[in-house]
Amino acid sequence: MRRFLDRHWYAYAMVLPVVVVIAVLVLFPLAQGVFFTFTDINEGNIANPILDRPATYVSVGLDNYLNVLSGDASYGAFWSTLVRTLIWTFGCVFFHYTIGLGLALLLNREVRGRAVYRVLLILPWAVPAFISAFAWKYMFNAQYGIINQFLRFLGLDDPPVWLGQSDWALVAVIIVNVWLGVPFMMVALLGGLQSIPGDLYEAAEVDGATPWQRFRNVTLPGLRSVSSTVVLLGIIWTFNMFAIIYLITGPNPNTRILVTYAFERFFSGASRDFAVASTYGVLILSVLLVFAGVYRRALRKQGEVW
DSSP states (O other): OHHHHHHHHHHHHHHHHHHHHHIIIIIHHHHHHHHHTTBOOOTTTSOBTTTTBOOOOOBOTTHHHHHHHTTOGGGTOHHHHHHHHHHHHHHHHHHHHHHHHHHHHHHTSOOTTHHHHHHHHHHHHHSOHHHHHHHHHHHTOTTTOHHHHHHHHTTOSSOOOTTSSSTHHHHHHHHHHHHHHHHHHHHHHHHHHHTSOHHHHHHHHHTTOOHHHHIIIIIHHHTHHHHHHHHHHHHHHHHTOOHHHHHHHOSOTTSOOHHHHHHHHHHSSSSOOHHHHHHHHHHHHHHHHHHHHHHHHHHHHTTOOO
């Protein structure tokens, strides 16, 4: 062992800063969050050096997990919130991918002004998310928003109150998130399209393949590796997306997903419930780890190396 360390000490010295940074920035907060889930820690019993107050929280075992997983409304109605989170996540990623693929296919052709179109389509990605959120919030305004004004112009006398206490609020935030996420998907898929050899299309065309057959047998298989990666990233990012929902609708129960409820529990109310918020955080991490494991296994069965 000593000889091994003497031989490879330089490599370990180079890796050591990364290990320390990961331990301090990732592992320690994660371990502390997991520890909080087994306590009743909140604003009233956490240590406060300013008030010279020691910590008085106690261990409660698995009570937080049992309370949350019971689906009790006073603990955020976990299961219905999870269903809403899945609708939000897969709805957004589905439209991200389909619209992004359609735009990538269009921009992969030789068309006049293609560079201009690319810049314009990337703009939503370049604009800070909070500016986009406030702009869309104004456009969805029931009285003065341009969207309802347009619907009234089309003859719809009673357009929906987009950001009220109804499912229209969830539809509204999905529209905004799709608008924000399509550019990334389009750029990634466009890069994948340009990596497909043109010889394959020429050979398929010589064999008499129709455009649909070329798309199904050449384009989609050629995009498989890129698609698997961007879809997984899209699901993880969207599942944890907090800013868009909270900036547009605030603590609206009709747009509440797991992440926004954890935030509400942590920062809202007279006694901030750090224990339940941490429990939600651990459950969110667990759901994503299980999904990533299943997703990776499915890809490996299809021959994808990931």
